[in-house]
Amino acid sequence: MPAAGWVELAHDSRDVSVLTTLECGRGSSAQKRLDARLGYSVVLLRGYDFRGIAAGNAVGRSGAALLMRGHGFSIAALFAVCGYLRQSSPTVAFTDFGGIAKTAPFLGYAFGMAAFASIGLPGFPTFAGALMVFFGAFRSAPRPGLPRFSAIQIPVLRG
Numbered sequence: 280m281p282a283a284g285w286v287e288l289a290h291d292s293r294d295v296s297v298l299t300t301l302e303c304g305r306g307s308s309a310q311k312r313l314d315a316r317l318g319y320s321v322v323l324l325r326g327y328d329f330r331g332i333a334a335g336n337a338v339g340r341s342g343a344a345l346l347m348r349g350h351g352f353s354i355a356a357l358f359a360v361c362g363y364l365r366q367s368s369p370t371v372a373f374t375d376f377g378g379i380a381k382t383a384p385f386l387g388y389a390f391g392m393a394a395f396a397s398i399g400l401p402g403f404p405t406f407a408g409a410l411m412v413f414f415g416a417f418r419s420a421p422r423p424g425l426p427r428f429s430a431i432q433i434p435v436l437r438g
Contacts, residue, residue, distance in 0.1 A: 331412035337415075
C-alpha cells in the first residue's frame with residue numbers, strides 16, 4: 280500500500296476507534312443483563328486496539344497486542360462466571376444477583392478479579408496495554424505531547 284494510503288487508513292481507524300469506544304461505552308452502561316454488558320465491553324476495548332494500531336508505531340501496536348491478550352483472558356473468565364450463573368439461576372439480570380458472594384465466595388472473588396483485570400486496574404496486563412496505546416497515540420502526534428484529533432472526533436468528544 281502506498282504511504283498516502285496508509286495515512287488515510289490510519290486516520291479512518293482513529294475515527295472508528297473513538298466512535299466505537301464512545302458508543303459502546305454508552306451502550307454498555309444501559310444494559311440490564313450481565314452477558315449483554317460483557318459483550319458491549321468486548322467491542323468497547325476494540326476501539327483502544329484500533330487506536331493502538333492506527334498510531335503506526337511500535338509502542339502503540341505492542342500495547343494493542345498486550346491489551347488484546349490481557350482482555351481476552353479476563354473477559355473469558357467473566358463469561359465463564361456468567362455461564363455458571365446462567366446455569367444456576369433463571370436469568371442474568373443485575374436485579375437478581377443480590378448476595379451471590381455470600382453463597383459462593385469463590386465465584387465472587389473470581390468475578391471481582393476478572394472485572395478488575397478487564398477494566399485495566401494497575402497490576403494487570405490490560406493496564407499496561409492501555410497505557411502503551413495511550414503513549415503510542417501521543418507519540419504519533421504531529422507535535423510531541425499533542426494528540427491528533429480529526430474533524431469527527433472533536434464534536435464527539437465535546438458531547
